[in-house]
Amino acid sequence: MEDLKNWEERFINHLGKLTFSDSSHDLHHFKRVWNLSQKICDESCDKLVLLAASYFHDIVSFPKNHPDRSISSIRAAEKTMEILGEMNFPKDKLPGVFHAIEAHSYSANIETTTMEARVIQDADRMESLGSIGLARTFYVSGLMGSSLFESNDPFAKKRELDDKSFAVDHFYVKLLKLQDLMKTEKGRELAKKRTLVMTDFLDQLKEELFV
Numbered sequence: 001m002e003d004l005k006n007w008e009e010r011f012i013n014h015l016g017k018l019t020f021s022d023s024s025h026d027l028h029h030f031k032r033v034w035n036l037s038q039k040i041c042d043e044s045c046d047k048l049v050l051l052a053a054s055y056f057h058d059i060v061s062f063p064k065n066h067p068d069r070s071i072s073s074i075r076a077a078e079k080t081m082e083i084l085g086e087m088n089f090p091k092d093k094l095p096g097v098f099h100a101i102e103a104h105s106y107s108a109n110i111e112t113t114t115m116e117a118r119v120i121q122d123a124d125r126m127e128s129l130g131s132i133g134l135a136r137t138f139y140v141s142g143l144m145g146s147s148l149f150e151s152n153d154p155f156a157k158k159r160e161l162d163d164k165s166f167a168v169d170h171f172y173v174k175l176l177k178l179q180d181l182m183k184t185e186k187g188r189e190l191a192k193k194r195t196l197v198m199t200d201f202l203d204q205l206k207e208e209l210f211v
């Protein structure tokens with residue numbers, strides 16, 4: 001446990017010197033993913049691998065509408081190897097960290113082959129759900145210049161979904177599907193609760209828009 005604390009302090013010190021232009025993928029996000037990972041993991045998980053992957057999984061994070069978005073997690077894994085190498089991080093842990101980071105991304109669509117990778121993926125996806133997920137969704141849509149919703153048909157009853165243009169569309173394109181994609185039992189349990197927050201929000205929005 002003491003070793004984990006020391007490494008966490010070193011990671012925070014390193015990341016604290018960086019500037020993040022996207023506050024939905026910043027040091028606070030990394031800390032929340034680490035906290036979630038500890039809730040989700042079981043005794044078989046390597047906590048040091050989880051710690052490193054939690055803090056560096058988005059060290060490279062291309063915007064949602066960037067043409068290279070699908071390789072963002074691979075670039076993050078590569079960059080993490082450079083950073084951890086300079087920190088003299090245990091070499092035998094590096095492959096596990098690399099895989100957990102490369103496979104965490106929804107857009108990368110890389111199969112998770114270790115328990116640590118499944119935990120990190122679930123923890124990161126959990127950040128897209130619940131109250132924090134609501135806040136991050138609308139923050140990112142603002143960064144992209146998206147509208148909140150399509151005013152004539154906000155819930156896409158008679159049109160194709162377009163989550164690059166409308167924030168609410170993203171709930172139906174991706175967010176409401178995440179609970180069924182969780183890889184761990186605890187992840188599914190937590191995701192179910194957080195998804196209810198999202199559906200309650202949408203129900204309230206429909207009421208306020210008189211739809």
